[in-house]
Amino acid sequence: MGNKGKFGTGEWSDVNRNCMFHCKNGCAYCYSRANALKKGEISERSEWETEVPDFDELNKKQVKIRGLVMFPSRHDTTPDNLEYTLPYLTGLLEAGNHVLFVTKASLFCIKEVCRTLEDFKDKLIIRITIGSMNPVLCKFWERNAPHPQERLQALQYAFNAGFNTSVSMEPMLHGVEDAIETFRTVEPFVTEKIWIGPMNNVGQRADMNNINFRIAAGDIRELQSWRELERLMNELKDEPKIEWKESMFD
Numbered sequence: 001m002g003n004k005g006k007f008g009t010g011e012w013s014d015v016n017r018n019c020m021f022h023c024k025n026g027c028a029y030c031y032s033r034a035n036a037l038k039k040g041e042i043s044e045r046s047e048w049e050t051e052v053p054d055f056d057e058l059n060k061k062q063v064k065i066r067g068l069v070m071f072p073s074r075h076d077t078t079p080d081n082l083e084y085t086l087p088y089l090t091g092l093l094e095a096g097n098h099v100l101f102v103t104k105a106s107l108f109c110i111k112e113v114c115r116t117l118e119d120f121k122d123k124l125i126i127r128i129t130i131g132s133m134n135p136v137l138c139k140f141w142e143r144n145a146p147h148p149q150e151r152l153q154a155l156q157y158a159f160n161a162g163f164n165t166s167v168s169m170e171p172m173l174h175g176v177e178d179a180i181e182t183f184r185t186v187e188p189f190v191t192e193k194i195w196i197g198p199m200n201n202v203g204q205r206a207d208m209n210n211i212n213f214r215i216a217a218g219d220i221r222e223l224q225s226w227r228e229l230e231r232l233m234n235e236l237k238d239e240p241k242i243e244w245k246e247s248m249f250d
Helices: 031-039 045-049 082-094 107-116 118-123 135-141 148-160 176-189 211-223 226-235
Strands: 068-071 098-103 124-129 164-169 194-196 242-244
Touching: 031 045, 068 082, 082 098, 082 107, 098 107, 107 118, 107 124, 107 148, 118 124, 124 148, 135 148, 135 211, 148 164, 148 176, 164 176, 176 194, 176 226
Parallel strands: 068 098, 098 124, 124 164, 164 194, 194 242
Antiparallel strands: none
16 A cells, blocks of 8 residues: 555655656646646646756755655656756765656666666666556557657666666556556566556546547546446555555545
């Protein structure tokens, strides 16, 4: 079971760090984009896909932070921003921090991360988000993110390079059978934990003016009903690498 009393990224880490604004992945269910729209920080959804460096953060001197640091939480590490994100991640580790690096990984970026951070294996966990191995589902929900097979290759690469590896299956992109298949596919290449959680508040985060998302949101609510989530937990209850996100129990 997950970290009782903690929610969201708080189940994973003590502190979050970011060095970019926005995220090119364009995930339909994105909390950060929905929040930015609500606050008026962006005027339309597509604006979120233009990555902008946070120079105030990038220019800060890195210091030792108490607890586990998650990087990033509001953006991803992509080939287009690697010139900013990789030095920032390196700085966090050089300052003595233990870091949880989370990404919908491109193979190119993971190779660069593993090459550059070879000496920090004991302080780094690489957690790759793979909510489904179905490329059609991933393209629909995570329009610009790497193909799931590429993410699997990135996971395998980090695993074979001797890094601590983990997977986030939050959000699940379909139902029980798809989640079990995804779990079985990634499990051999995970040294740490596989976190599983449903797609939260999709009706508030995805574009409900788009009929395809309206239909898909309805499907998700059925596929990830409490009854179905309970069935998934029963199916995988004896798997030692699994952690269930708090949202499984809402």
